[in-house]
Amino acid sequence: MPKWLVTLSGVYFFSCGAPPAARLDCSNLLPADQASFARVATLVTSSSAKGCAACHNTKSPTYGLNLEGPGVAWDAFATKMNLVYPLLATGQMPKGGEKWTDDELRLVRSWYCQGALYDGF
Amino acid sequence: MTASERSLGRLGLVAALSLGATAQAYPQYIGKGYATCGACHYNPTGGGLVTAYGFGASSATFPGEVSVPALEKLADLLGKHEVSGRDDDGKPTFHLALGLDVRLLEVPVVQVQQAKETPTTIPMLMEAGGAAGFGSLLVYGTVTARRSGLTQGVDMAFSREHWAAWRFDDSVSLKVGRVVLPYGLRLPDHTQYVREELGFGKWDQAYALELDKVTDDWMLSLALSAGDLALSSGLQERGGAATFTVLPAAWLSAGASVLGGVTEKGSRAAAGLNLRVQFPHKLYAMGEADAQVRGLFGAAALKEGVGYLRLGWFALESLDLFGELGGRRVLDHWNLTKLRYGGGLDWHVLPWVELSGQYLLEEDVEAGPRGAWLAQVHVFY
Numbered sequence: 054m055p056k057w058l059v060t061l062s063g064v065y066f067f068s069c070g071a072p073p074a075a076r077l078d079c080s081n082l083l084p085a086d087q088a089s090f091a092r093v094a095t096l097v098t099s100s101s102a103k104g105c106a107a108c109h110n111t112k113s114p115t116y117g118l119n120l121e122g123p124g125v126a127w128d129a130f131a132t133k134m135n136l137v138y139p140l141l142a143t144g145q146m147p148k149g150g151e152k153w154t155d156d157e158l159r160l161v162r163s164w165y166c167q168g169a170l171y172d173g174f
Numbered sequence: 175m176t177a178s179e180r181s182l183g184r185l186g187l188v189a190a191l192s193l194g195a196t197a198q199a200y201p202q203y204i205g206k207g208y209a210t211c212g213a214c215h216y217n218p219t220g221g222g223l224v225t226a227y228g229f230g231a232s233s234a235t236f237p238g239e240v241s242v243p244a245l246e247k248l249a250d251l252l253g254k255h256e257v258s259g260r261d262d263d264g265k266p267t268f269h270l271a272l273g274l275d276v277r278l279l280e281v282p283v284v285q286v287q288q289a290k291e292t293p294t295t296i297p298m299l300m301e302a303g304g305a306a307g308f309g310s311l312l313v314y315g316t317v318t319a320r321r322s323g324l325t326q327g328v329d330m331a332f333s334r335e336h337w338a339a340w341r342f343d344d345s346v347s348l349k350v351g352r353v354v355l356p357y358g359l360r361l362p363d364h365t366q367y368v369r370e371e372l373g374f375g376k377w378d379q380a381y382a383l384e385l386d387k388v389t390d391d392w393m394l395s396l397a398l399s400a401g402d403l404a405l406s407s408g409l410q411e412r413g414g415a416a417t418f419t420v421l422p423a424a425w426l427s428a429g430a431s432v433l434g435g436v437t438e439k440g441s442r443a444a445a446g447l448n449l450r451v452q453f454p455h456k457l458y459a460m461g462e463a464d465a466q467v468r469g470l471f472g473a474a475a476l477k478e479g480v481g482y483l484r485l486g487w488f489a490l491e492s493l494d495l496f497g498e499l500g501g502r503r504v505l506d507h508w509n510l511t512k513l514r515y516g517g518g519l520d521w522h523v524l525p526w527v528e529l530s531g532q533y534l535l536e537e538d539v540e541a542g543p544r545g546a547w548l549a550q551v552h553v554f555y
Contacts, residue, residue: 075324077409078408079407079409114541114544115285116286119544121540123509124538124540132375135323135405167439168439168469170474170476171476171510
């Protein structure tokens with residue numbers, strides 16, 4: 054396919070152009086009481102291979118992001134989930150770390166689609 | 175994937191995650207005596223591409239004529255015309271005008287596996303678009319380069335706004351399409367503390383039907399929103415927003431906004447007040463305070479208060495020196511409190527170029543203070 058046609062085909066006016074697995078949709082959710090931010094924060098603020106705070110922390114806020122505490126993590130995830138979710142779902146993040154499982158992606162999706170509240174603490 | 179593509183992807187991530195800039199109107203122009211936004215923008219509530227009058231007004235900022243033949247030729251090619259949709263006799267005729275809005279940010283950023291910050295150029299906004307008019311009909315649209323998150327680069331073009339408006343007369347218009355809902359002050363880059371907390375980030379627009387009435391003494395915008403159809407149905411917020419602004423004098427505007435919406439799982443309501451004042455000697459002040467409640471149906475809600483204050487001085491007609499403060503407080507969650515404050519300048523160095531510099535200090539309860547120098551080149555037409 055010509056390169057210009059590939060470029061043009063990238064002109065999405067709707068995010069439904071994304072592969073289903075990477076798209077942030079609100080189907081197949083956990084019940085709200087099982088998808089609190091406290092559970093999401095356990096993953097995000099961890100400095101393990103699966104956690105975000107391994108790179109995005111107070112000492113070294115890579116790309117300007119500090120995700121070491123639940124409050125700052127909530128701030129970033131509640132406002133930028135449309136970009137964060139595809140990065141997680143495609144395994145681009147955690148960079149050099151361990152890809153989130155389908156259950157973990159379902160958890161973060163369930164929290165976000167049900168109000169993105171700061172709850173469960 | 176090439177190294178440059180990877181680099182661009184990283185920069186895009188920083189742009190989207192850390193700063194969330196947007197291209198919008200300059201409400202601080204109250205300091206120059208502009209109480210309303212509609213004269214210089216196609217959108218009566220401000221924001222987006224400027225009209226021919228708006229571009230002409232900015233050009234008039236300069237004491238002498240700025241003439242660069244190559245750029246003038248380009249300007250002629252792009253065609254910045256009034257889009258009244260009517261000829262001198264009032265008969266419907268086709269008008270078209272194109273526009274451009276590019277913002278490049280220079281900011282220190284910590285890259286992956288680097289301990290120290292390095293200066294990095296980030297394409298905050300790359301947007302092109304235009305407006306076309308025929309008689310009472312006005313059509314407006316923009317296309318912006320955007321990261322989808324599926325690749326490491328800026329890999330898609332996205333239309334943030336596209337709408338059609340019917341202009342009943344000089345003061346009343348009805349538009350439908352993808353718009354920025356009329357709520358509060360539409361603040362420019364790095365100062366949108368209030369707006370981003372209320373869900374008015376760079377990519378947060380909605381499909382809506384909006385009625386605008388603008389008079390010399392007051393303005394009213396009412397919008398009914400079907401949500402952002404680009405999102406999953408579960409995230410689409412349907413509802414409405416309204417802003418009423420009184421303009422008792424050219425040096426003063428006071429406004430009130432309300433917003434309400436429901437999703438499949440929950441709802442939110444927000445309300446706010448804003449004030450803009452021009453003082454003698456080209457000094458100005460503007461501020462906004464808002465409260466928002468959101469939550470799931472029948473469950474606990476999150477109650478937030480946000481505020482913003484900016485004081486400035488047009489030291490020159492083209493130079494704005496300012497200091498500003500913004501913050502958020504979430505009831506019952508002290509650790510979500512944050513403050514951002516700083517000072518800087520916006521310097522309109524050419525009719526189509528603006529340079530900005532700012533020191534921004536952000537304080538989170540958990541993360542502590544973090545400061546950064548920001549520099550931006552803004553090219554618009």
